[in-house]
Each structure stands twice: as structure tokens, then as C-alpha cells.
Amino acid sequence: MSQNNHSSPTTTTIPAYYMSPMSGDDEIDLLELWNALLIRKFLILFVFTLGVAVSIGIALWLPNVYTSTATLVPSEEQKGSGLSALANQFGGLASLAGVNIGGGATNDKASVAIEIANSRQFRVRFVHEHHLEVALMASNGVNKKTGELKIDSKIYDVQQQRWVRHVSEGRAAVPTDWELFKVINKLITITQDKKSGFVTVSVDFYSPQLAKQWTDWFIADLNQYMKNRDQVEAKRNIAYLKQQLEKTSVADMQTVFYQLIEEQTKTLMLSEVNPEYVFKTLDPAVVAEEKTKPKRALIVILGGILGGMFGVIIALIKYAANRRNKSVAA
Structure with a gap:
């Protein structure tokens, strides 16, 4: 009885970490991030308040032009x-x-x-x-x-x-x-x-x-x-x-x-x-009765936005550091 010369197709097993762009520990869960920000809401609020306070100080320090x-x-x-x-x-x-x-x-x-x-x-x-x-x-x-x-x-x-x-x-x-x-x-x-x-x-x-x-x-x-x-x-x-x-x-x-x-x-x-x-x-030129600079309200708003952004960034950095420490300990 003759043997079949046609070899059957081989099945290659691909490791799981090639099938997914990130392993389970590296997957980003938006809900988890949101919870992480909520947990650190006081940190974000503190940095936001600090940014507003600094911007108010700068706005008051700048002379009128x-x-x-x-x-x-x-x-x-x-x-x-x-x-x-x-x-x-x-x-x-x-x-x-x-x-x-x-x-x-x-x-x-x-x-x-x-x-x-x-x-x-x-x-x-x-x-x-x-x-x-x-x-x-x-x-x-x-x-x-x-x-x-x-x-x-x-x-x-x-x-x-x-x-x-x-x-x-x-x-x-x-x-x-x-x-x-x-x-x-x-x-x-x-x-x-x-x-x-x-x-x-x-x-x-x-x-x-x-x-x-x-x-x-x-x-x-x-x-x-x-x-x-x-x-x-x-x-x-x-x-x-x-x-x-x-x-x-x-x-x-x-x-x-x-x-x-x-x-x-x-x-x-x-x-x-x-x-x-x-x-x-x-x-002709006249003596101005209203200042043109600085835009103090705008400075305070920008200070608050930057403070909030820095607060979120710091919270995310802390979240990433804690997550990494847990994965290393495991």
C-alpha cells in the first residue's frame, strides 16, 4: 500500500502575547483610570487650587499697562x-x-x-x-x-x-x-x-x-x-x-x-x-482710562486649566507607579 506523498498542513501555535498587542496586565481600562482619578481627586483638586492661587498672585503682581x-x-x-x-x-x-x-x-x-x-x-x-x-x-x-x-x-x-x-x-x-x-x-x-x-x-x-x-x-x-x-x-x-x-x-x-x-x-x-x-x-491720542494689559481673568483661567492638567498627570503617574509595583510584587 503506497504512502501518500502529500504532507498534511502543519498547524503552528502562535503564543498568546503575539495575538494581542498588550498582555492582560498592560491593557488600559478606561473605567479603571477613571476610578484611579476619583481616588486621587483631592490631589488633583490641590494642584488645581495651587495653579489658581499662583495665577492670581501673578495677575495681581503684574502692573497695569x-x-x-x-x-x-x-x-x-x-x-x-x-x-x-x-x-x-x-x-x-x-x-x-x-x-x-x-x-x-x-x-x-x-x-x-x-x-x-x-x-x-x-x-x-x-x-x-x-x-x-x-x-x-x-x-x-x-x-x-x-x-x-x-x-x-x-x-x-x-x-x-x-x-x-x-x-x-x-x-x-x-x-x-x-x-x-x-x-x-x-x-x-x-x-x-x-x-x-x-x-x-x-x-x-x-x-x-x-x-x-x-x-x-x-x-x-x-x-x-x-x-x-x-x-x-x-x-x-x-x-x-x-x-x-x-x-x-x-x-x-x-x-x-x-x-x-x-x-x-x-x-x-x-x-x-x-x-x-x-x-x-x-x-489724536488721548489719556486712556482703561488698561489694556494684563488680562487678569484670562491669566487665572489659564492657571486653573494648567493646574488641573498637572493634577491629572500627577495622579496618572502615581496610578501607573502603583500598578507597576503590584505587577512586580506578583
Whole structure:
């Protein structure tokens, strides 16, 4: 009798721990977790209460910050200024006589002013001109009774009028321009709405009166800076054009130079008589009556949420540790 050459299929026994992703001891029972949290509810409540208490302390410790805002509108919409604007009209004729009066890309004067207002040079100059160093670097709040700034005696000695702050070796106690710029950059913002063209200047500070005053100063200084800048440019252009006028005997070119000098003289006159040279104030800054920061209720809510989360995490860690100890003991 012949034997069957076909072998019967073998049956492989798979260990139980391969059949299930977790063994019985490692399975997570949501009901068990819930019971574990209920058992440790007082621990969770304690951590939650601690988080709320800490957040309340932080919220009360943080000083009020007030915001003063002014809305501006560019006083002129023309692009470019000085010779760069006039070159579009007279550059061709002037080039016939070998005279280069500039040209190239021109920029909206308001946009240039905004970039200057955001520059380190302008902001540091603003701080120094108005003596804001102590207010920026050493103040930590306002005395509610007197309205005066609270000065940290560990940073600045008011009686001796000198800086006493502790700094790393090799650095001076007097704040550097870079430090002043970083602080003032957080307090003063200037932005422009691309659609309407309106410009907004905002100042955040502990004192609402100083915030309003700084806003006015900042706008006035920016207008004055741009005015001085254009006056210097116009005077330089007039001097240059007069030199070129003396060098040419062509009547047409002399006419061109006279017109250019006339336009530059107009620019110079307008800059002298107009105090709001680049920006006109639509909505002036006022002394704020309500604080903008800190959001104390939000701080307390976040503190409670974080406290509750940490409480749950600690309870779960304790539950996992106890479960592991029991499995090891078994």
C-alpha cells in the first residue's frame, strides 16, 4: 500500500502575547483610570487650587499697562521728492547737456517715514532727546496716589541719579543703545493700512499720561525729522542746480534749471510752513482710562486649566507607579 506523498498542513501555535498587542496586565481600562482619578481627586483638586492661587498672585503682581493710539493720514500722496521726482519731467532735457539730475525708483514719502520711524537710529534718538532712559529701563509700575513712576532702586538710584544695576563683567551699568532699542521697540508700534492708507501709532506704558505724551512726541518728531531731511536735500539740490546753471550757456537748458530751482524752492518753503509735514492727525491720542494689559481673568483661567492638567498627570503617574509595583510584587 503506497504512502501518500502529500504532507498534511502543519498547524503552528502562535503564543498568546503575539495575538494581542498588550498582555492582560498592560491593557488600559478606561473605567479603571477613571476610578484611579476619583481616588486621587483631592490631589488633583490641590494642584488645581495651587495653579489658581499662583495665577492670581501673578495677575495681581503684574502692573497695569495702558495704550494710547493716534490715527494719521499722509499729508501728500505724491511719490518721490526732490530731484528724483523732477527728473521724470526734466531728466531728458538735462541729459542733453550732460547733466545728471538723478532719477531711478521713487518711494511714497509716507512709507519712507514709517520705515524711518521703525529704524533703530530714529528710536534711539527719540529716547535720548526726551530723556526716557530711566522710564524705559528702571520703571516697574505707577504709584496710584501720586501718578509717578515706580523706579526700581536696584537698577537706578534716583537720589544719586546713577545706574546701579548689576550687569555681566565687561559691560557698563548704563544701558546701551541696543538695549534701549529693544525696549522701546516693544512699546511703540506704527503701522499703515494698505487699503485706506491710514497710519496708526500706538504706545503701551504703565502711565496713561506718559503713553499719550510719548505718542504726541513720536508723531511730532517724525514729522520734524522728515521735514529736516527734505530741507537738507532741497538746499543741496538748489546748490547743485545753480552750479550747473553757471556752466551752461544754452537758453533751453537754463530754462530747465530755473524750473528745477523753482520747484525745489517750493519744496523748501512748504516744509518750513507746514508742521504736519508728512502725517496729519485725524484722531489724536488721548489719556486712556482703561488698561489694556494684563488680562487678569484670562491669566487665572489659564492657571486653573494648567493646574488641573498637572493634577491629572500627577495622579496618572502615581496610578501607573502603583500598578507597576503590584505587577512586580506578583
